[in-house]
Amino acid sequence: MHHDSFFYLALVYLTAAVIAVPIAKRLGLGSVLGYLMAGMLIGPHLLGLIGEEGQDVMHFAEFGVVMMLFVIGLELEPSLLWRMRSAILGLGGLQVAGTAIIIGGLAFLAGLSWQASAALGMILSLSSTAIVLQTLNEKGLMKTTSGQSSFAVLLFQDIAVIPMLAIFPLLAIQTAGTDSASSQTWVGSLPAWLQTVVVLGAVGLIIIGGRFIIRPAFRFIAQTRLLELFTAAALLLVIAIAVLMTTVGLSPALGTFLAGVVLANSEYRHELISDIEPFKGLLLGLFFISVGASINFTLIVENPGTILILVLGLMVVKGLVLFVLGKVYKIGTDQNLIFSFSLSQVGEFAFVLFSFALQNGIFDAELTGKMVAVVALSMAMTPLIMTFNEKVLLPRFGTEKTNDREADEIQEDNPVIIAGFDRFGNTVGRLLKANGIGTTVLDNDSDRVDTLRKLGLKVYYGDATRHELLHAAGAGKAKLIIIAYEESEKNENLVHLVKKHFPHLQILVRTSDRTESYRLIEQGVDHVYRETLDTALRMGVDAMRMLGIRGFHAQRAANMFRKHDEKVLKNLSAVRKDKKVYFSMAKSAIAELEELIQADMTDTDLERDAGWDSDSLREEVLARFQPLPKPDEPKATS
């Protein structure tokens, strides 16, 4: 098969991904690093399975970034933006400004022109949304302080790209007009001020179009009730914006991000996200592979010292700026370490911006080549240094060990250990504390731990899935453990650990849904609590009461429903185990619902309050005095 054929390339890329990613995940390195390594392996400098066409694939795969920004835009509700405004503007703004000034200054000192220094500073101040969000998500850190702060900074950076792209033509060195690359688009032939106007005009078009054209169009398409047509329309939208943006010489990613934000409040938000998501994931993987493949090893081998110093210097500068800002914004030490390390690379936008800057004649080809290698290396190092931080730094410098109070406080032996103290665990904990029951609380969000300690609660930082920590928390003497993490994986690991090392402990586990509950029941946990069940039932009770059903009856109906549901849960769990059938999540959810509804209809248990129901008594009394009319007899008018 010819090396350039689509199928050959697909074969190479997919094989590399399917082999490398699971291995990287198994080694605890995360999928991003897996894709990057796969790319390096098949790239022109190692195995050479793909050659220069890697560049073309990269252009194609940049589309993954475009889609990711569309999805990020969709997920950004204006209310969320408003809530995070101080973090986004303060933390994000200071990060971009601080990093850009320091790196730009260093570049100027190194002898670059002021225009090139400014552009370089701005480009390198950005971090990789794709890598950071993917990595934080995989590690379950998105909800923590570090995750939220990282998200805020990334968001500001994504937005900051818009003015950067608008500024770059103004930075163009006068000779730019002769550069062939910039005249490829018609915008390139316009004078600098007009280019800026066009850029702003295109942005405006997307905002207005999104509001007044795209929504009615989607409504029209949705009325056809053809699912695949909606997917097609979603893809068309993203591609159309990308083409528009490229025509006017702007980053397609920005355009789709904006369109996403505009559509975030529309009724089609969730449908758009779920339609685009699979394409996004696949293309992002491809993008990481091509980043790996584009690392020019010849360039690195020729100047190993320079490249290495640049990569390390860059990451140290970025990391330091982040760490100082984290201190200013009072992020706890180990959350701050995660925050600083995770954002210390340069983002995928750099590739886009470098080519834009090259077109504008701000950089020359040699500098661009070197910087692309530096950026790619910094991205490749991110998962590594985050793992390093997690395995080496945090255990040493995290809140856990630096805090002297812990050692003596954790001596106490309480009957209850609570692992996970977010909104769920803390309600349980408060109830027990209010009733004078001693609890030892463990949580893995150090900022939350610090806050709660300030309030006088005895909360300990640490990962409860570590045997030594559980032991120190008094698991050997406690009576029960309440496992209330949000992440099901963590809960399951902890159950496994407790069953193995502390079999005397009674286990109570929070779960988010049925599937999770099944897995826990299969692990032999008797006390499983679905976090939304009781609240949903209380809501149902209130709804029934608003419809005029008496409170006591509604309350008892809900009690009965819950007991019934829990019984069914256990039964279905057993059935599931016997059959050993794997249903896809959606399928099993539907099947369960059907089974539940059918069981509700046939189960006579649901008619139970006969003791307060005098129907049968009335029948008996009436039967004693007069025969009941037969159903087919015409009733006498009364």
Next chain:
Amino acid sequence: MPRILILFAHPRLEKSRINIQLIKDITTIPGVTFRDLYEEYPDFDVDIKAEQQLLLEHDVIVFHHPFYWYSAPPLIKQWIDLVLAHGWAYGSAGRMLEGKFWLQIITSGGPESSYQATGGARFTIREYLIPFEQTARLCKMTFLPPLAIQGTHRMTSEELGIHSRRYQKLISGLSDGSIRPEDLTPFSYTKDYFESVEGK
């Protein structure tokens, strides 16, 4: 050998010195099923089928509860309302409890002297228990004389010991057959039976 079911109901057992002592040794008597209703049904959601099944498996049904407002705590009433269903426990088709025995063990703060026509309570325990007696009768059961442990507010440990031993003797006696229900029926109160036996 008659099988005995004790339905114990106390909403605040942890505060009741008397009842903690009374039930301490009862639970270990062989052939006796002890059921702590407030522990079993904190939400008052009585499992009717389970309770009816238990009734079928036993011959003497003991209701052990404090005397609140001249009656039983609300969960006992809840239990009676729901478990003693029409067509099952009573009514023309309800004969499932026929021939079984109903026995109440009662603790009251006020002394025996108060529960008389001339006392503060004006009526006797037997009079106050008439609704229960009639319930048992409607279910075709035999109502045995109640064991009333009275004056608990001022009860000394020695006195409590006597009552506790009588309670044990009553349950184990009924269980092993050394006390037959017919031995009790001539008396108004089980206490009188013990005094007649112990007096000999």
